[in-house]
Amino acid sequence: MIWKTLKVGFHRLGSPPTFYRISALISPWLWAGFALCTAIGLYYALYVVPPDYQQSDSYRILFIHVPSAWQAMAGYLVMAILAAIALVWRIRTTEIMAMMCAPIGAAFTVICLLTGSLWGRPMWGTWWAWDARLTSMLVLLFIYLGIMGLYAAFEDRRKGARVACILVLVGVVNIPIIHFSVEWWTTLHQGSTIRFFGESTMHPSMMPPLVWMTVAVKLMFGAVLLDRSRNELLEQDRRKGWVRQAFGGDA
Amino acid sequence: MNLRALAALLMRDLRLAVRHGGESLMPLFFLFAVLILVPLGVGPGPNLLAAIAPGMIWVAALLASLLALENLFRPDHEDGSLEQWWLGHLPVTGLVMTRLFSHWLITGLPVILFAPLAAQMLYLPNQALGVLVLSLLIGTPILSLVGGLAAALTLGTNRGSVLLSILVFPLVVPVLIFATGAVSAVADGFSPRAHLGLLAALLVLALTLVPLAVTAALRLNIE
């Protein structure tokens, strides 16, 4: 009963014209929320939080690095949930949304790797270290790229999305294993283990900007996801009736 | 389960592999190419070679299994044999397992058989040899399973081969870590049990999940 209602609800929301309308309503609010949270977060991060006694100001990159890292992983989770819904109920809008998660997730992974590298230079004296977290992130990036490549390699967009959704689900099983194995690998090769936060805990004053920035990044993810999905839907359906109606005449 | 059909498929696959002759020996040539090129590149020092031997043999095994993937389902897809699997009276998941098994026989088994020789050439300590072979026995089937999944996913595309390696590489990271970890552990005088146990767990997981995913991916791709 509950499943039935849920399914009907998903299908209704999944109809392209409805999705197009609703996402157009929500997206500006997400962007506004993102701008607000970023402004507050950056204010705290750059002016309120005192400099670190060891790292002086360079540690402030953390307020971009950590939210991006979290979002790179959370983005995969969102993509996996969408992919599961898409495969079970064959809803095209969800397929498209799942596929649109991949480039955004990949972008956050790249931001995380780049900021990590920039931070690593003054901290560890090297651009790259085979740290467990960095290595897992690098592997995650390649999984994202694989999903994007697979989706793009099909002429039939629908088929490509469904095949790539299978890969997304395989990745869900595999990513925890990869993370665990990489952690195991770095602890065995003791020489290169470097800890981000060491023994020290985070200073309480660092919490507010971190929280604001995390929320900001999540809102931005949602906004970009909706916008990208709308564009993709519009492009795929450019010859369909609802697009013509929405834009009047021949679109 | 219709075992006759599975046996018929296995026999035909092996017969085709024999007919292809040289192509089927490629994995082995590849293993030896790596074995000869790397010492030429890094120098013949026994300590260095012994230290990198497990990793080298494993990377060679991985690349060897990648070599044959492009032809795992594609010829059958093109000549119409693959769609015959779905006529309803055949156990598709069983056929998928059979096909992956023949892939392992052609790419995994030769590497395992020649691994002792390779280990000698790279000065791997003798006490680590058994574990190396054991790790290959448990690990190479996982390579075939994961590779088969990538081959099935990319079947409907026309530029499969580059994509194949991008898809396979992240998924086999744990295999590589646990397998080479086991060999290094023994070489350093520790017990390899934990590594091998985790590797075996990966094999069980792959054996249960991958055939289902491959079947689903093939089904989508023949449409």
Next chain:
Amino acid sequence: MTSLLEARGVSFRRQGERIFTPLDITLETGSAVVVLGPNGCGKTTLLRLLAGILQASEGQLARHAPTAFLGHASALKGELNCRENLDFLRRFHGCPGISSSRALARTGLTGLGLRPARTLSAGQKRRLGLAGLLVSPRPIWLLDEPYASLDDAGGELVDELLDNHLAQGGCAALSTHQRMPVLATPAQALRVEPAAAEEPA
């Protein structure tokens, strides 16, 4: 007469678009259906759908007997010789019929048993595909363009094989665009109409 295959309102969608307007088909023992329609109207798609290779996007499909499907690609391995190809099909599909050499003789390929399948001409490959139906007999035959690239004698051979098959209680659906089958019990014609572009609700 029992029905071996029943389809009610089946159609298939590719990229969200219907390929042909939904169809009803019933194949009973001893009956044959000829699928007609212009190029690209979905005849092959329909036969693949009846075979179970594609899943119907709408409608119901029930098959009550093992199925044989002969497509454009004949599912032959060029590296194997004719006899090996047939021996494989015989064991693979699990309902052994006449021996491979008798099937070769029946389809006019006597003496070619040891020739690699890749060296055969297009018509001979077609005949080898037909021989594959004989070595593992299944009651439902779905033949996509069985007359393609066959000479007149080959066309008569297809008719003969179909007559035998129907007389033994089988059924068949085949598509064609050049030659109509001439059978003892005339085949029903089924026209496949390309679906008009529809507006989503």
